[in-house]
Amino acid sequence: MAPPPTISAILVTWNRRDLLLSAIHSLVRQEYPYLEIVVVDNASTDDTEGVLANLPFPVRYVRNNRNLGASVARNQGVRVSGGELLLFMDSDAELMTRGALLFLAKRLQKDEG
Numbered sequence: 001m002a003p004p005p006t007i008s009a010i011l012v013t014w015n016r017r018d019l020l021l022s023a024i025h026s027l028v029r030q031e032y033p034y035l036e037i038v039v040v041d042n043a044s045t046d047d048t049e050g051v052l053a054n055l056p057f058p059v060r061y062v063r064n065n066r067n068l069g070a071s072v073a074r075n076q077g078v079r080v081s082g083g084e085l086l087l088f089m090d091s092d093a094e095l096m097t098r099g100a101l102l103f104l105a106k107r108l109q110k111d112e113g
Helices: 017-028 048-053 070-080 100-112
Strands: 007-013 035-041 060-063 085-090
Touching: 007 017, 007 070, 007 100, 017 035, 017 048, 017 085, 035 048, 035 070, 048 060, 060 070, 070 085, 085 100
Parallel strands: 007 035, 007 085, 035 060
Antiparallel strands: none
């Protein structure tokens, strides 16, 4: 069987630093080894960039000079992502089941074959 695919989790945010951190931590708790986290910031003024820079794991960060809206920001995230699969999450969402990413990846691989 092929190894699990890489997943790029793309989160768009605007002045939701604390909620964004909760969302990111819910992804990291997944313990999915092939995960890339991409944050597109629509010109937050709450030091989102500084907080993300201090995390002990990598987060790909894109900052816009103004709020371009969620759709444009998601597309920006897609362009800089490297995953085989894309997971779009709002910055106020959390994955509650620890094995969610593994389950989804296995299910998608099964459906491909």
